[in-house]
Amino acid sequence: MGAFDPIITYEKGTYIETDTGNKVSRKATIIGATNIILGGKSIIQTGSILRGDLRRSTAGQHVVITMGRYCLIGEGSIVRPPGKMYKGSFTFYPLRISDFVHIGPNCIVEAASIGSGVEIGKNCIIGKFVIIKDLAVILPDTVLPEGTVVPSMSIWSGNPGKLIDTLPETYQETMEAKCKSYYQRFRAA
Amino acid sequence: MSISYSCSHLDPPHASLPPSYPSSSSSYHRLDRLYFCEECDAVRCDQCVAIEIASYFCPNCLFDVPSANVRADKNRCARSCFSCPTCESSLSIQASDQPSESGQPGPPYTLICPGCKWSSKEVGWNYEKPTGIALQLQKMNTQSEIVQSEFDSLKDHLESYISLSTSNTTTSAPSSVRSTRNPSRQISHLTQMAQKALHRDVGGMVAYSARVKRPSTTKDGEKEKYGWDELAVYEAKENWRKDGMGSSPNQVDVMKELGVSGADGVAELGKRWGKSWDAGKMTGDILPQRIPLQTKLTKRCPHPNCRHLLIQPDTKSVRMKIKMVAANYLPLIEIGRRRRRLPSNDIAELPELEETTSEELERRRRERRRTRAGIPNKEEDESMESPLKSGETYSFQLALTNPLYDPIQIRLTRPNSTSSTSSQERCNVIIPTPHFTINALKDAWAYDEEYEDDGNNDFFMGGSEAGFSEEGTTTTTTTGGAGGTIGKKSRLSILGGGSSTKKVRGRDRENGVEKKSNTSKVNLDIEISPNARKGDAIKFDLEIRYTYRSDETVTPTDTEGKAKGGKKEEYKDFTFWIRVDLGRVE
Numbered sequence: 001m002g003a004f005d006p007i008i009t010y011e012k013g014t015y016i017e018t019d020t021g022n023k024v025s026r027k028a029t030i031i032g033a034t035n036i037i038l039g040g041k042s043i044i045q046t047g048s049i050l051r052g053d054l055r056r057s058t059a060g061q062h063v064v065i066t067m068g069r070y071c072l073i074g075e076g077s078i079v080r081p082p083g084k085m086y087k088g089s090f091t092f093y094p095l096r097i098s099d100f101v102h103i104g105p106n107c108i109v110e111a112a113s114i115g116s117g118v119e120i121g122k123n124c125i126i127g128k129f130v131i132i133k134d135l136a137v138i139l140p141d142t143v144l145p146e147g148t149v150v151p152s153m154s155i156w157s158g159n160p161g162k163l164i165d166t167l168p169e170t171y172q173e174t175m176e177a178k179c180k181s182y183y184q185r186f187r188a189a
Numbered sequence: 190m191s192i193s194y195s196c197s198h199l200d201p202p203h204a205s206l207p208p209s210y211p212s213s214s215s216s217y218h219r220l221d222r223l224y225f226c227e228e229c230d231a232v233r234c235d236q237c238v239a240i241e242i243a244s245y246f247c248p249n250c251l252f253d254v255p256s257a258n259v260r261a262d263k264n265r266c267a268r269s270c271f272s273c274p275t276c277e278s279s280l281s282i283q284a285s286d287q288p289s290e291s292g293q294p295g296p297p298y299t300l301i302c303p304g305c306k307w308s309s310k311e312v313g314w315n316y317e318k319p320t321g322i323a324l325q326l327q328k329m330n331t332q333s334e335i336v337q338s339e340f341d342s343l344k345d346h347l348e349s350y351i352s353l354s355t356s357n358t359t360t361s362a363p364s365s366v367r368s369t370r371n372p373s374r375q376i377s378h379l380t381q382m383a384q385k386a387l388h389r390d391v392g393g394m395v396a397y398s399a400r401v402k403r404p405s406t407t408k409d410g411e412k413e414k415y416g417w418d419e420l421a422v423y424e425a426k427e428n429w430r431k432d433g434m435g436s437s438p439n440q441v442d443v444m445k446e447l448g449v450s451g452a453d454g455v456a457e458l459g460k461r462w463g464k465s466w467d468a469g470k471m472t473g474d475i476l477p478q479r480i481p482l483q484t485k486l487t488k489r490c491p492h493p494n495c496r497h498l499l500i501q502p503d504t505k506s507v508r509m510k511i512k513m514v515a516a517n518y519l520p521l522i523e524i525g526r527r528r529r530r531l532p533s534n535d536i537a538e539l540p541e542l543e544e545t546t547s548e549e550l551e552r553r554r555r556e557r558r559r560t561r562a563g564i565p566n567k568e569e570d571e572s573m574e575s576p577l578k579s580g581e582t583y584s585f586q587l588a589l590t591n592p593l594y595d596p597i598q599i600r601l602t603r604p605n606s607t608s609s610t611s612s613q614e615r616c617n618v619i620i621p622t623p624h625f626t627i628n629a630l631k632d633a634w635a636y637d638e639e640y641e642d643d644g645n646n647d648f649f650m651g652g653s654e655a656g657f658s659e660e661g662t663t664t665t666t667t668t669g670g671a672g673g674t675i676g677k678k679s680r681l682s683i684l685g686g687g688s689s690t691k692k693v694r695g696r697d698r699e700n701g702v703e704k705k706s707n708t709s710k711v712n713l714d715i716e717i718s719p720n721a722r723k724g725d726a727i728k729f730d731l732e733i734r735y736t737y738r739s740d741e742t743v744t745p746t747d748t749e750g751k752a753k754g755g756k757k758e759e760y761k762d763f764t765f766w767i768r769v770d771l772g773r774v775e
Contacts, residue, residue: 003588003708004525127303133251134507145278145304151248151483152507160278160304163248163483169500170221170514172507 002181009189014046023186028073035064039099041183042071051080054092064092068099068116070179075105082110082128093129100179104140115152117175135171139164190573192522193217194515195730195766196234199491217768220522223515224499226490232515232765233499239489244504245482249279253504254482265479269322273302274460274475280309282319300477312476323479339426346423351380520597520627520735521590522767524713528568530582576775577727580719584712585771589733591627591707598626598736599709603729615721615774618729619714625702627709717774727771734764 015023020040028044030036032052044050050073055062064081073079083092096113103109104122111130114120118132121140132138132150139157150156155165168174197215216236224233245254247266254262271280280300297315300322301308309315316325446454456472488500501511568584577583591597601623703710717727739761 003523003590003710004586143304145302147281147303148278149249149251151246151251154248154483160276162277168222168514169509169512170516173516174221 002178005181005185008182008186010046010186012188015188021183032064035062037063037066039066039068039071041069042067042073043183043186044073045075045077045105047076048073049078049080051078054081054083056092057089063094065095065097067097068101070100070176070183071097072102072179072182074103074107074122077103077105077107077109079103079109082112084128098134100176102179102182117172119175135167135175137167190524190772191219191770192524193768193770194220194223194232194519195768196223196232196237198234198237215766220516220519221514223519224488225513225515225518226492226495226497226499227513228495228497229490229492230763231492232519233490237491238499239491239496241487241489243485243487243502245484247480248483249480259482262482263479264482266482267323267479269320270480271300271322271477272480273305273307274477275307275472276302276305277460278302278304279480280307280477282316282322283308284319285315309477311473314477342426343423346421350420517592519763519765520592520599520733522733523588523590524585524769524771525573525588526586527571527573528584529571529578530568530584530714574772576773577717577771579717579721579774582714582716584714586703586710587713588708588710589627591630591709593737594629594631595738596626596629598624600624600734600736601711602732602734615718615725616727616729616771617716617718618731619716620711620731621714622701622711625709625711628704628707630707715771721774723774725774727774729769729771731767731769732764733767734762736760736762 010025014027015025017023018038018040020038022038022040022042022044024030024038024044025046025048027046029049030044030052031050032055035052035055036050038044050065052064055064065079079095079097081092081095083090085091093112095109095111098114098116098118100117101114101120102118103120104124106122107120107124107126109120109124109126110128111126111132112128114132115134115136117135118138119136120126120138121142123141124138125143126132126138127144127146127148129146130144130148130150133152135152136150137155138144138150138161139155141159142157142161143159144150144156144161148161151163153167153171154163155167156162157164195215195217200215216234218234222235224238225231226233242256245256245259245264246252247254247268247270249270250266250268252266252268254266258267269282272278273280280302282298283301284295285297285299296317298317298319299309299315314326316322318325449455454472456475460472460475485502485504486500487498487502490497490499497513498511499513500509503510571583587601589599601620603618603620701712715727715729721727738759
């Protein structure tokens with residue numbers, strides 16, 4: 001898989017590598033880092049914004065963004081938790097991202113949960129409280145309205161996004177290999 | 190730029206026809222879309238597998254609909270899932286703006302589209318409860334009541350006719366005149382008999398037998414003998430004329446609106462043809478529809494004597510209970526690293542390309558090896574996407590990845606290399622290394638270990654590979670004594686022997702084969718014919734035969750490719766075809 005894929009390089013020192021293998025760009029805006037959990041071997045690229053500060057207003061520790069392993073937040077993408085009025089006050093809800101999730105460049109993600117093996121193409125807008133189940137593809141330039149449910153093994157496209165096709169049965173292996181390969185190819189120059 | 194694998198459906202695998210042939214019956218798919226039937230030892234694709242529906246679910250609420258309910262629900266979600274009439278995204282339920290006395294937002298509830306902000310207020314739909322919208326809507330729907338009462342009165346009307354005729358059937362004997370004069374007597378008799386036989390109502394028989402009777406009566410000319418029941422004319426309860434539907438004054442307005450498009454005008458055809466047939470044509474007339482259900486599919490081998498399950502999904506999760514996919518059996522083939530041969534050195538070589546004798550091939554191979562070692566500027570890297578130029582020679586790399594836990598032996602050939610068709614004349618494909626091995630698939634750390642003890646043993650594989658490539662001829666170029674002995678062995682013993690895998694290094698180059706873990710890369714030279722015109726697609730087929738070690742459970746009878754070498758029955762061949770699409774000529 002991907003025998004001819006080129007190595008993706010970044011300038012040395014522009015990324016911080018953590019003990020668990022996460023690669024986080026120094027130029028990514030990460031607010032409220034204490035409320036963000038990264039699973040390891042995930043990449044957060046230059047210019048992306050993670051809003052861990054948008055937490056539940058009640059007292060106590062709240063995890064805002066959880067991310068699994070082998071994830072990718074593309075350049076210039078914004079990831080923030082969804083929020084709405086509930087019982088007269090505005091509250092944010094946590095955003096959960098599973099393993100093997102690739103979010104392309106320039107996306108805005110306000111989903112409630114993203115399952116494992118999900119690929120979101122570039123320039124997508126994932127609305128508030130969207131639920132993406134395991135193994136799905138959101139093609140580039142898709143806009144998913146608030147509260148959309150994306151079932152497993154489906155391909156979505158368009159504005160507003162619609163289910164257009166289903167994925168082959170081998171997609172789980174394909175996506176996992178792709179995410180691992182991307183992580184291994186992403187290294188300092 | 191793609192590689193697709195051939196599926197010959199139920200035909201026995203045969204050399205694929207050139208892409209230009211319209212009679213080329215096999216279809217081509219990407220490897221990840223193909224299935225593999227172990228019983229038939231054949232590739233299967235989505236076009237040929239037998240499909241059964243394993244389960245139904247709603248894509249919005251993800252409810253697993255029992256298959257017994259699907260028909261009654263008309264294949265749509267019977268809970269609260271509706272699609273927006275304008276943008277087709279799923280509607281959400283919103284409570285009214287004015288909070289009720291409890292301070293909580295309460296009824297009436299409306300459906301609202303989060304995408305385009307369409308609201309069900311526009312069509313006057315609102316609900317008392319936020320759940321079971323489809324059921325509430327069904328109750329609200331007054332249209333069905335009108336239809337039902339009309340249907341009931343029509344049924345009453347016709348039932349009087351049936352009961353009248355059945356009451357007279359006591360005269361069952363064919364007392365000729367009466368029975369012929371009133372066909373209904375006969376019909377009802379038939380109906381009665383059928384009812385007795387079937388133990389249920391057979392109302393439809395009346396209409397059917399009457400229809401059957403009619404042509405025969407006219408033919409025989411005994412029309413006057415037959416008569417029809419005195420069936421009173423049915424008067425509809427709701428007359429469309431009374432309703433003024435015949436010539437309504439607002440039709441003029443409708444006609445005017447027909448010219449308008451967009452939100453005020455005629456709805457798009459795509460939005461209308463999925464709806465019920467009597468729906469309005471205007472955008473404003475389109476109502477939200479319940480969301481169609483999706484299915485999970487079970488796939489079976491299409492062979493009539495096989496029918497083995499290839500795919501069996503689990504209704505609860507994304508996992509598959511049975512998953513027989515070709516990616517686990519066939520090597521993955523990728524093409525890349527395009528290089529254009531710079532003309533300076535190859536001018537002498539080009540004219541004699543027509544006859545590619547083994548001698549010529551060997552000479553070229555040696556030259557290529559020298560090229561890699563010595564003069565680096567003979568080839569120029571190019572992007573895979575840029576268009577090809579006619580008359581140029583390109584070299585590509587073909588990467589094959591082994592999915593099996595045993596090393597495999599590959600043989601690349603060009604099918605129909607003798608026949609020349611218009612499409613094949615566009616390019617000439619040279620395979621410098623038609624025979625090579627691919628290492629077994631292993632866990633990642635196993636490769637690392639091999640990597641470390643890599644060293645002076647390199648020539649082992651080099652020597653043996655020479656033996657492979659000159660299959661049949663005597664081993665000519667052995668680098669050392671040890672290499673020579675391996676080279677003289679049959680290739681299968683090298684392939685299968687446990688010791689050989691130890692000798693196969695993590696990365697060694699042997700006669701143009703570049704190996705890394707379970708991937709081998711070989712060169713492929715493509716000469717684009719000078720006759721190729723702009724826009725011509727450069728496509729060619731490759732036959733790939735691989736020899737692998739099979740499990741003992743497989744009986745030799747069901748192998749379609751015979752094991753090479755009589756006594757080594759545990760080795761089997763499998764042949765498949767791929768189509769390489771290199772893009773278009775500039």
